[in-house]
Amino acid sequence: MALDGTAAAAERAFEAWKESSRLERRRLIDAWLEQVGAVREELARLLVQEIGKPITLARAEVARAEATLRATAEVVAAFGEQAVPYDLMAGAEGCRAVLRRFPVGPVLAITPFNFPVNLAIHKLAPALAAGCSALWKPSPQAPETSRLLWESFEAARLAVAAPVHLLQLLGTDPAAAEELARDPRIAAVSFTGSERVGRYLERALAGKRLLLELGGNGAVVVDEGVDAGAVARQLAPAAVAGAGQSCSKAQRIYVHRALWDAFAPAFVAAVEALPVGDPLDPATVVGPLIDEAAARRVDESVDRAVAAGARVLLRGERAGALLPPVVLTGVPETDPLQCEEVFAPVAVLTPVDTFADGLARAADTRFGLRASAYSRDQRHLRLAASTFRAGGVLLNLPPTFRLDAAPFGGVQASGNGFEGPGWAMEGFTEGRLIVEGPAL
Template sequence: MTAQAEVTAVTPGSWVCGEPVGGVDPFPVHDPWTGEVVATVSHTGPDDVERAVAAAWAVRRELAALPAHRRADALRHVATRLLERLDEFAATITRESGKPIRWARAEVERAAVTFRWAAEEALRWSGELQRLDTDPGSTGRLALVRRAPRGPVLGITPFNFPLNLVAHKVAPALAVGAPVVLKPAPKTPLSALLLAELVAECDLPAGAFAVVTVPNEEAARLVADPRLPVVSFTGSGPVGWRIRDAVPRKHVALELGGNAAVLVCPDWAGEADLALAARRVALCANYQGGQSCIAVQRVFVDRALYPRFVELLVAAVGELAVGDPWDEATDVGPLIDEAAAHRVASWVEEAVREGARVLVGGSRTGSVVTPTVLADVAPGSAVSCQEVFGPVLAVTPVDGVDDGLARVDDSRFGLQAGVFTRDIAVAFRAHRELEVGGVVVGDVPTFRAEQMPYGGVKESGIGREGVRSAMEDYTEPRVLVLSGVAL
């Protein structure tokens, strides 16, 4: 029995000033699995977009001055309500994104953690005292360094985590007292609109949070609006860099994806170790249909371990359940739409023409691409040097740690990397040498905790998410110097 029958179709518009509003030019939201229209959403009209931005600007000082306990109470309320309505939110995620229902539930739970962490950080957001009598000329002076919101935040989110990536924009902003205008992905607006219901229940100024469903081509007006001095974008690289180039005087944070790599080192040689690595790589290359910025895409294995690891990996990938996202047993569901699946399949075909071998998978039916493992992939193939954003990984032998680290780092992206080793020297070397935002030792790069700094270097973006990191990103230091103070 599936959860599909429990979902009811919704036809939301936008949320502005704490209430749902109608709109213009309705557009359909499709179920990636069936292709059916599951909701009709109206684009936010120009007047309501203006009202949302104006309200955010108008309440910026009121929200920033709100006592910490009020902001924390609101964030805790959202975390609690997410768990109370977990099945409803999970079903919404599955219906609009095609994410298997069990991963959708996990996403709701993670979003609740994100809001809970934000509530806790809001209470700790106290600033820093610095004594200045370290030099004779500053005797009797004390500095209080606090961080003040830069202003209202424009959050732009992608389709692959339609709730938790929204949470990572909204929760840190509300924690520091910054209003948020959110533009969700047009393919998956329903989760954000449902979240707005929960925020509207909180004791916050009406302009603290808005969801505007404008088309992508009209988002430039929001990006350019001077009343939204912070832009936090998660999505494709070309779009992200265009945003930054368009508003060089704004504070812009970008999370732009990558082609995450795993290195299996020579010391990871035991049968149980190899089996663990194979299972983790198989699952975390595919469980979101590969539609994760830190999904495993490139796997480098010490040459002596390569034959056995490949055997285990192919077997583990072959055991993944593929298909109906409403089935509790499904590991891998559809991609966001058939066009995305067609692109991924065409990249696999191109890699094969360039000499790659398909070890498992490689087929497409509608919006579903079977989990695919490729060997002998040319370094210049798209599946190697670009972000596939699909259930495809390339496995390659390397000659020891030196060669392996060099191959991991041979990428224009730098989000996270995974290193399977128990050698502490290798772990610290990887952390020191790899140009990435994070190194995960003993596991795949797909791991992310909501509180840790998360982001990349090179073409993977600028800035960091993670609740505390985003709170710092949305604020700037403001110094108060007290004179004539006897310490």
Template structure:
């Protein structure tokens, strides 16, 4: 991998099946080393217009393609990704400072996501309607079909630049839509890598277009352009709410913020869950939508849990993302490091206890554990997106559920308990998009429905569920009597 950074890579826009020289380029820097690793296009409005027109003109080509052919393209992509998995993981480590072991895990999940997309391409179907169940329905046959919606605008974040893109591009191709992809400014190389593979896999020209540059400029054009029929966005609530307000009648899926929590009941063997909770809190520096940010532990287990959790946290290896032993590396930007430090300092000044971490080295924030945190503080009520976790105690599960629900977010939550009645109560009363029993809220498989409530967003991902939101249902009715009604 180190050979790849000896000379700066220069990438072009991918539009209408071709690599297009851009009018402007900007440098891309490694979050870990600070070195310039690439020159990346900064698309103008004219270049975005070209991408949109290409996607719009290609929509009928891919829509009319038989489902087995779309599935075959995705299967080809899977094979190419499997062959180039190491290269893909190295790109993630380079552009996002994702520890290489974690990056490899993301590529494995990305492969699974495209496999699911290939399979679901063959399963898009409607249903027959028993029209004679209503008076006047006699002598008629009715059924529904699902048709592609058209052009999908995919706006993706930096934290899972392969797999979160797959959750938008995979279902779109499977269901016969075209895509204009706007990746995060810090992680464009993985999107260009995907474009290369899909071109080789046989995707028709214009079915995928990749434009990089200013999020506000490109996003505004994609959100307001009448040719775009669906917007799939993963990012901050502020941007997501702005998209929703401007999108009009477009379909919109928003995956937004979270401050995911887990409840640990008094009957739990804490030794069996410490490693899992530490991983949930600090994997990829906490820059995960369902990263474990809040831990609520029953007062009978609190002291022992904190002691063991802190000890395990302090064993994590900090360093170079390209080192296979590294657990935690640099945050995505120095700005995020300073923000996180500010939130830690605010918590300390308001009485929280710093049990681990809190210091930095370059862009690395050491895994940080805070105790006795007031729920109104930023590290509790906002999304930290950094390696920071709080541990507070509770005296009853009802109190813990109330603490979890006391949030403007509601993506996923977890509960560890051996009591089936407690578990059922939690599944019923936790106001989130997904409740994970006897595991951390960070658990996700790529074919499950995934999404939240409140300011965590609207709509669902997970390949099958994304396809439903990328297709229109059409009703067909045949009158067999040929008589007037």
């Protein structure tokens, strides 16, 4: 279908769907949940085949996608209308009011390679549940995974007789996606990906509703007095699981100097204990990066950091796209491994003299997706919550900790808005205050 026809079809589907009832929308999401459940193992196997995700993590991703659909179905019942107590306000006696949310129109969702099932569901299911139609540009690295997920939706759509073209699967050509994004019939664009592309979209789509999740530079501050071994074991998979290809991974870990001698070797041992290798092996935690070029770039970045004075605590030999975990210390604060997003199994440990010092250094970043702090001092935890400028602050938890029904998003260079079914639905709707006075 030509791009003009694609946008027109999305607009027609929206016109047919926007007046659907909550019951109809919930039935659609429930039917999609059932269809995803029927192909969950096939989806997981395709994730291994196409992006090298370890099979255990692939199965977990599909399970999370099912949880996201389930949460979306639950939100539908309570979403869309809020009573406003006008009759409590002087001068409005006898008035009744509601704040009602209306779908904005066709939504274009652009999703990345690292979670091609669950991140797609996080955009598409709330858009459809809000009454919008959707167009989906998936990652080019996972074409068969994306096609199977779309086919599961089509089976659900047919089962409940929802409008044709309600969800359209697009090709992966960025230029075509940009042309569609600029089309005035597309009401909103939801993008997860790199900061560079996100900032380009901000300029190119000025004035259009744009929801962005642009990655992070996950910082963790570890205070004195905590159990070094327990914290290390929790942070190790947060830093390197799935080859570290997560926007909320633990990347920069600032450790109180009083705990350093216990924590650093415990963290290295915990990372080293995570199985690396064949993604089809259920024991594997760290599989390959998305391709050999990505692994080579990261390996070269580590070489440059070492040449600049960093000390290696753990490093193995790269084999094609498989890059064993890397743990460094002494990395300059201006090095990209400290100040940029590293989408790889690399962690940087830095000793600090005080918790406050660690917090200040951790918070000195243009990113703002996820940050963590570990302490037994409640004052320190409260200080962390007020100091970190991030969409999510995790206390005594790793930055990767996420429940799919909860809000997830970033600020600063990490984007805007929240995902999570109810919050995403707000992003795909607009509010309208409706006030009714007494009859005259």
